[in-house]
Amino acid sequence: MAGTRFSYVKTFELPDPLLPETYMVLRLDGHGFHKFSDTHGFAKPNDERALQLMDAAAAAVMDEFRDVVLAFGESDEFSFLLRKKCTLYNRRQSKILSTLVSFFTSVYVLRWPAFFPDTPLLYPPSFDGRIVLYPAQQHVRDYFAWRQADTHINNLYNTTFWALVQQGGQSTTQAHETLKGTVASGKNEMLFSRFGINYAALPARFRKGSVLVREVPKVEPELDVDAAGGVSETDACQDAVPPTTSAPSKRQKKVVVVLHEDIIENQFWDDRPELLA
Numbered sequence: 001m002a003g004t005r006f007s008y009v010k011t012f013e014l015p016d017p018l019l020p021e022t023y024m025v026l027r028l029d030g031h032g033f034h035k036f037s038d039t040h041g042f043a044k045p046n047d048e049r050a051l052q053l054m055d056a057a058a059a060a061v062m063d064e065f066r067d068v069v070l071a072f073g074e075s076d077e078f079s080f081l082l083r084k085k086c087t088l089y090n091r092r093q094s095k096i097l098s099t100l101v102s103f104f105t106s107v108y109v110l111r112w113p114a115f116f117p118d119t120p121l122l123y124p125p126s127f128d129g130r131i132v133l134y135p136a137q138q139h140v141r142d143y144f145a146w147r148q149a150d151t152h153i154n155n156l157y158n159t160t161f162w163a164l165v166q167q168g169g170q171s172t173t174q175a176h177e178t179l180k181g182t183v184a185s186g187k188n189e190m191l192f193s194r195f196g197i198n199y200a201a202l203p204a205r206f207r208k209g210s211v212l213v214r215e216v217p218k219v220e221p222e223l224d225v226d227a228a229g230g231v232s233e234t235d236a237c238q239d240a241v242p243p244t245t246s247a248p249s250k251r252q253k254k255v256v257v258v259l260h261e262d263i264i265e266n267q268f269w270d271d272r273p274e275l276l277a
């Protein structure tokens with residue numbers, strides 16, 4: 001259509017390049033998942049199937065987009081770190097954002113039946129997204145620390161809240177009242193003394209969220225891929241290396257693994273200097 005009298009409209013389309021040499025963090029979040037989780041009967045406070053489905057969709061994003069070097073997920077959100085030198089789509093913001101968010105959403109829908117075999121998807125889920133640029137390594141560290149601290153705060157609150165309701169017989173209004181003004185130690189104590197729950201013993205997935213990185217598997221990957229390709233905890237999400245019993249060799253391929261470990265302290269980052277290279 002170039003050259004027609006209509007083509008001037010193209011000049012209204014503005015470029016939206018992202019600043020070069022900066023870390024890109026893309027965060028997506030389920031739209032109206034309070035309702036979506038209720039409608040689809042998610043377990044409270046944490047639904048393992050739903051969290052695993054989020055992990056599977058995020059792993060698929062990492063398989064598709066090699067510039068994504070790290071992902072962190074909790075609840076209905078996932079954050080993706082794209083490497084500093086990334087030139088994907090010439091760093092056009094709307095192109096990167098819309099493509100990754102729609103890809104994630106498609107995989108979420110495509111894989112739904114594998115994780116919820118007995119629950120039909122009743123309406124289409126959607127995810128919003130944003131990209132934030134961070135100039136320094138410390139910002140990236142602090143960003144991911146912020147999200148993991150949020151995971152812990154929310155999970156401790158939600159675990160105590162639902163224990164008060166489900167085991168303690170309180171109404172949701174009463175449970176909110178009970179928790180008003182409490183600090184972390186108070187909630188831990190309440191969980192233990194009233195409900196016999198040792199918070200630290202709860203699944204790490206719930207307490208720490210999901211951390212996805214590419215790694216040469218330390219052990220033979222458990223190809224726990226069910227009929228529809230579902231993945232499970234700590235597993236290879238990408239094409240697995242051929243089974244071997246020998247030490248990792250150069251021929252072994254990195255795969256996306258799902259971890260549930262601390263990313264606030266230095267250890268995680270010291271072990272993986274390539275993430276912030």
Ligand SMILES: Nc1nc2c(ncn2[C@@H]2O[C@H](COP(=O)(O)OP(=O)(O)OP(=O)(O)O)[C@@H](O)[C@H]2O)c(=O)[nH]1
Pocket residue numbers: 029030031032033034035037038042043044045046047048050051075076
């Ligand atoms: N029962 C249950 N609910 C969950 C789980 N994960 C997420 N949710 C729900 O999803 C919500 C996510 O929070 P938000 O993203 O702040 O809220 P939202 O309803 O998605 O609203 P917007 O993001 O603003 O569109 C939580 O408040 C829960 O209601 C889960 O594992 N189990």
Ligand SMILES: [Mg+2]
Pocket residue numbers: 029030031032033034076
């Ligand atoms: Mg949401």
Ligand SMILES: [Mg+2]
Pocket residue numbers: 029030075076077
């Ligand atoms: Mg959310």
